[in-house]
Every structure is written in structure tokens, then in C-alpha cells.
Amino acid sequence: MSRSPLIFQALPGIPEIEPGADLPRLIIEALAAVRIVLAEGDVLVVAQKIVSKCEGRYLDLRTIEPSARAMEIAAELDKDPRLVEAVLAESSAVIRSAHGVLITRHRLGLVMANAGIDRSNLASHAGEDTVLLLPSDPDESARRLRQGILSRSGVAPGVVISDSFGRPWRLGVVNIALGAAGITPLKDLRNVPDRVGRRMQSTSVAIADAIAAGAGLAMGETGESTPVIHVRGLEYRGDGAARELIRPADQDLFL
16 A cells, blocks of 8 residues: 655745744745645644744843852853853753763753753844743643644644754754644554564654654754745644653663
8 A cells, every 4th residue: 555755845934933923824824835735634843943932932141140050060061151050940950061061851851952042043133142942831832833723724733843952872963842732742563563473562653753853854954944844644643742752760771
């Protein structure tokens, strides 16, 4: 049985996002500009950065008073102590600080560099002392975005909010799902027979992360200005949250 083609298409024309922007409307306009009519089963992958911008998740480092702990870590890593204090405020634990890198467990449960705080691709008027935080609840952001698109188009696509992510056992970054709605984020294949009848013992597929990684190739990482990707041809409909992909701390062999 043949499958439908799997297509990742970048949507040009998304403008610089300001706090309070009508992101569902902007995405629908971008779809219309390339003559894409949403259909059931479609997925939209949206860069975390424009979601954070829309939600006004800016932080002015000039308002930060570094703690003694932040000053100590900053001196060890040669980092801005105000940034380190911001990272600590967004984190529940420091996992590792060495070689100029600060790895923490974000309050959402994600283990990541600098608690996801970023300066790249911010508008010039934001200023050198402005950084961007992750959405306060990426799964809820995905649900709101999905509902907003449904109310305007009559179709509820799957939504994945993605961000680039490093991995402790591999070089380079790939996009992963920070938030998700309207898709199956994790497919459990344990006890499912393979082609020769052997039953899988431990395999679960991170569907939402795989979608985000594929979209990352179309999205780009620098100046492409295509922060929304339309995906068609997937077979993983359902519903769930990206937080289902976070490995519990007591099962994480790298902590």
C-alpha cells in the first residue's frame, strides 16, 4: 500500500512578530499567499521564537540584580552575570556548568543550555540588553494557536512549537517539540511485531520531535525568516502534549 508524499513547505511572508500579534491570522494569510488550503491531518510547525515574541516573553537584563551564586557561575564561565541570574530564575536545577556552557533543568522539565534564553534574531529596537524567554506553557500556546486557526479556517491542524536543541551524545542541534496539540507526540511500539514477527521490546517513537526536526530543515536556523512550516502527508493524528516526551529525572542516565 503506497503512502501519500510527506511534504514540508516553508511559509514566506511572516512579518516581524510584536507582542500581542494575531498569530493565527498571520499564518492563515501566509498559507493563502502560497495557495495552501488547510486540510484535516495537516500540521503546522511554528518556531518557538515567534510564539515567545507574540506572548511578550522579553526580559531586560538591566532590571536584573545578580545573586552571589550567579556572580560565581558567571566568573567561571565568562558569562554576563545578569544572564546567568535570568537562567537560574527560569530553572529548577543546575545540571552542569563547564567549558563556557551552563546546562540547567528548565522549570518546564527540559534539560537545556541557558534555560532556552536567547538573544538571536531579535529586532534591532529590542536593544543589546534584551533577551527572550521560552513560552510560559508551550503546550497551552500550541492549543491556543490551534483553536485560533480553527475559528478562522474551520480546520484544526496539528500544531508543534519547535526549538533547536543540543544533545549530550551528538554534535549539532536539531529542532525538537517544546509544545504540541492535535497530534500524537509519542507512539509506543512496544509489543508490536516487526516484519518478521518479533515483538518490539522498548521502542517508542518521538513523533512530535521527528516532525519538528524535519521542519527544521525547511525552516533554517539563521536569516531565512520562515518560522512557520506547513506539513502534509503525516499519519499520526491524535492529541497529546509535548511534555509527554520529557524523560523523568529518575530515568535520565545523563544527569
